[in-house]
Amino acid sequence: MLExxxxxxxxxxxxxxxxxxxxxxxxxxxxxxxxxNEEKLKIESERLDMDYFTADLTKREACKGLVDFxxxxxxxxxxxxxxxxxxxxxxxxxxxxxxxxxxxxLMLTAPFLLTKYxxxxxxxxxxxxxxxxxxxxxxxxxxxxxxxxSAKHGLSGLTKTAALEGGPYGITVNSICPAYVRTPxxxxxxxxxxxxxxxxxxxxxxxxxxxxxVIKKLIEPSTIxxxxxxxxxxxxxxxxxxxxxxDGGWTAG
Numbered sequence: 409m410l411e412x413x414x415x416x417x418x419x420x421x422x423x424x425x426x427x428x429x430x431x432x433x434x435x436x437x438x439x440x441x442x443x444x445n446e447e448k449l450k451i452e453s454e455r456l457d458m459d460y461f462t463a464d465l466t467k468r469e470a471c472k473g474l475v476d477f478x479x480x481x482x483x484x485x486x487x488x489x490x491x492x493x494x495x496x497x498x499x500x501x502x503x504x505x506x507x508x509x510x511x512x513x514l515m516l517t518a519p520f521l522l523t524k525y526x527x528x529x530x531x532x533x534x535x536x537x538x539x540x541x542x543x544x545x546x547x548x549x550x551x552x553x554x555x556x557x558s559a560k561h562g563l564s565g566l567t568k569t570a571a572l573e574g575g576p577y578g579i580t581v582n583s584i585c586p587a588y589v590r591t592p593x594x595x596x597x598x599x600x601x602x603x604x605x606x607x608x609x610x611x612x613x614x615x616x617x618x619x620x621x622v623i624k625k626l627i628e629p630s631t632i633x634x635x636x637x638x639x640x641x642x643x644x645x646x647x648x649x650x651x652x653x654x655d656g657g658w659t660a661g
Contacts, residue, residue: 409641410437414482416474416522417441418465419491421448423591424541427629428489428636433458435637437487440478444492465492465518466510475525484533485526487640490519491541493559495593497552508555515559516566523570523581531577537640538574540567541632542583544655564651571649580648584635587655588617590626623656 415432419425420441429439429452439458443449446462453460461477463470478485493515496507519540530536545553546560564583571581588594594617601612614624635654638644653659 409637410435410487413437413486413640414478414484415439415487415489416478416485416526417489417491418463418474418518418522419443419493419541420460421445421452423593424589424629424632425489425491426452427633428491429456429458431630431633431637432487432640438482440474440481442474442492465522466513468517468521471518471521472525475522479529484529486530486533486535487537487539488522488526489539489541489636490522490563492518493541493556495553495556498554499552500554503554511555512559512562515556516562519563520566523566527570527574527579530574530579534578536574536577536579538570538579538581539636539639540581540583542567542585542651544585544587544653544658546583546585547651547653547659567651568649575648580639580645582639582647582649583651584632584639585651585653585655586627586632587621587658588613588626589632590628594626618656618658620661621656621658622660625656627654627656 415437417425417429420429421443429441432439433456441453441458441460442463444464449460461474463474540563542563543560545557546564549557567581567583574581598609598612602609618624
């Protein structure tokens with residue numbers, strides 16, 4: 409369904425990024441997998457028989473290098489999926505300023521730069537899909553996550569602005585906003601919470617992580633990949649500038 413489409417996926421060595429790379433590969437896209445973890449990236453890209461590009465996306469030259477690598481290899485970019493991100497939890501008055509700079513750079517500036525660099529080729533070919541892996545925290549806030557929440561709210565603004573500018577050229581831009589997804593990062597958080605509270609993993613998921621959701625289950629990465637795939641198909645061609653919650657009812661109340 410994505411035959412001959414060229415796709416860049418960041419954060420592609422694990423979790424949601426890897427699930428999206430797998431789904432797009434199965435649908436015949438040509439995927440350039442990008443991540444800072446070169447060892448895992450190489451293993452997964454070889455398994456999928458796809459190209460990879462090791463990049464620290466907090467560096468502007470790395471963002472430009474990723475797009476240039478893809479254009480040199482395939483002469484176009486059809487789909488950009490911005491996923492790379494991290495989390496840091498701390499009260500505002502104790503939040504490390506260098507950690508703030510890093511999170512904003514990785515999770516807001518990098519998606520802006522990558523969008524900027526792929527826009528010319530997408531405009532020229534009159535077709536493009538940009539998918540930003542946002543978060544429920546691009547719609548609502550939680551305490552102690554000031555940089556993450558700020559970056560994700562900024563990503564919502566970037567999504568809407570890029571959608572308005574790209575629409576006349578056949579470019580759609582959307583954000584997928586999930587609640588907690590079953591990834592290695594989240595699994596580690598569950599274990600830490602279970603230990604600190606002296607409760608089971610299931611209790612952590614139901615009573616702490618998904619307290620505000622009505623569906624008390626972690627989202628599977630493949631579910632997010634299916635949403636991303638839909639947005640790239642003809643069926644999703646009129647969806648743009650949207651923040652798409654995949655949150656188990658978190659924002660319904």
